[in-house]
Amino acid sequence: MAAPSQQKVNTRALCDAPLIESSGVWSKEARMMASARAQASGLPQRRDEYWKYTRPDAFVHADVTLQASQRSSLGLFDQRATISVAFEDGQIQAAALPSAAHCTLESLSSASGLDLHWARDIYGHLEAAGQKPVQRSLAAVNTAVAREGLLVNVTGAVAAPIHIQATSSGQSDSTIHHVIKVAPGAEVTVIETGQYGARSNIVLEVDVADGGRFQHIRVQDGNERHMLTHIFGKIGAEAVFKTFTLTAGGQLTRNECVLQLLGDDASVSVAGACLGDGDFHHDDTVFITHDAVNCESRQVFKKVLRNGAVGVFQGKILVKAGAQKTDGYQISQSLLLDDDSQFLAKPELEIYADDVACSHGSTSGAIDVQALFYLRSRGVPEAKAIDLLTLSFVAEAIEEIEDSDLAQDILDHLTNTMSAQ
């Protein structure tokens, strides 16, 4: 495919005239500001430091020639009672979204046309806050042109997880923008499974007020697809924010997570596990800012790579002056199942307070031969033994999931995925 001219990219990507035309006051304002942000910073370039290990080209090309395929996570969490929302090729299915106690669910497409909406205070605002110190212009593009997304206003403890199930076929190109607002003391779990498009640009903005709890579990699958996601989180005092992503498929994935701890005694966890085989490039880019006292943040990433798969981790903990008693933990590890695969890690700490405990580590290793022999000596065939050791390798990331039932579902899914390979 020939590279599109910069001109073509800009006009097509940064502004969507009919969308602006049909937008109500609040979203028009947000979209136009986001478009200006994106234009000011320009699209990411290969030479950008922040895109050192992952080429941005695939995300900025004008045309997609990918072919989305069958989801492997289909049926996952089916045995759990969930509040289900289906996306098909980037469109929300069903005219009326489900209703549930202590929360409201709306679609961006319908809320966008209104002049006033609660999402106004969040939509594009957390994304804009996340543009410093590093520009994330593709997230600004998303705010400018996203046509669909789920808007959830959580006012109490929502009993069942909200489950977004995304499917796509053919060559769809999806830009989706979700907004979740968790009121003081409210709680919700949001699950996302599948793929929104052959190529997708997904933004999730989450505002967790004081004492709120937000849990996010995501399963990314598919084969020939490219996916760029951003999570922007603003976390209040004594609030809890946890996100876990399992990626088992897809040629190209970049998951960015930008969190700001703004209230004292809050705790966040960003975790992920991926299984990459062959034509697979997986990037986790995390930026956590501690701007309050006595907060805890954890980053736990485990990547299993084989047949030339590539894993990337860029993770930063920024502790601002005054963010005393910060407890920051960051671990990124890869299990390389052969010599062809690669793991590139760039862990960073930037600390301006003196009373903090931050630790970070990054390792790359092969299967432990002693453990492998031990298992085989008990009659476990080699392939199965490698699966068991792989599971044991990713266990630390899965343990970050708070809900033990959902964690078990993830574990079972992983086991099935591996034995199917």
Place this chain on the structure above:
Amino acid sequence: MLNIKNLHVKLEEEDKQILKGVNLSLEPGKVHAIMGPNGSGKSTLSYVLSGKGGYEVTEGAAQLEGVDILDMEAEERAAAGLFLAFQYPVEIPGVGNMTFLRTAVNAQRKLRSEEEMSAGEFLKVVRAKAKDLKIDAEMLKRSVNVGFSGGEKKRNEILQMAMLEPKMCILDETDSGLDVDAMKLVSQGVNALRDENRTFLVITHYQRLLDHIKPDVVHIMANGRIIKTGGPELALEVEQNGYADLLEEIA
């Protein structure tokens, strides 16, 4: 049961000969003990028999019930009935002890084309056997050997052996690190499995284990060879006099 003929083994990576012609013939129903100075090749023999990589057999053969095992994969040898209780059991973080045991039991059954053990039956059997070895439910739930004390690891090895019911059991210094009571438990576990169709090869440095697990035959290994074979009295002799006299005899 197990016949070892003129077994020569060197390290794959370096030119170091460790076993220099081991001959052993272990009959069904018997308990054989091997004693010998540190570094004489006892663990190496047990590893080579069970299929660990890193060694090269340069000469000789080993047959389990008449079948050559040295070309088999480790898991095939296990399914054929060979079991090694490790001198240093391996810790596997993240793999639950129960999952491990059940996977092993069913993998062996599958390799032997037998029916798998149901979850319910497995649970029943494992609980009973664990109880005999004073392994509590909490230990069964933990990751394999992780955070286990030295003695707990050894008891866990015996639990695996009891679950897998191998024909040929090799125990490499299972007594090391055991307190007096644990030694009794482990020995009871072993003795409970003794029958006319099962053979044990017990590697140990001390007579005290052999007080509990009474051997039929005792071998002395030194410098990669079996230098002397005798009855239980040979172990007592070693206990009293050490290896000096025996080594002199062959020098």
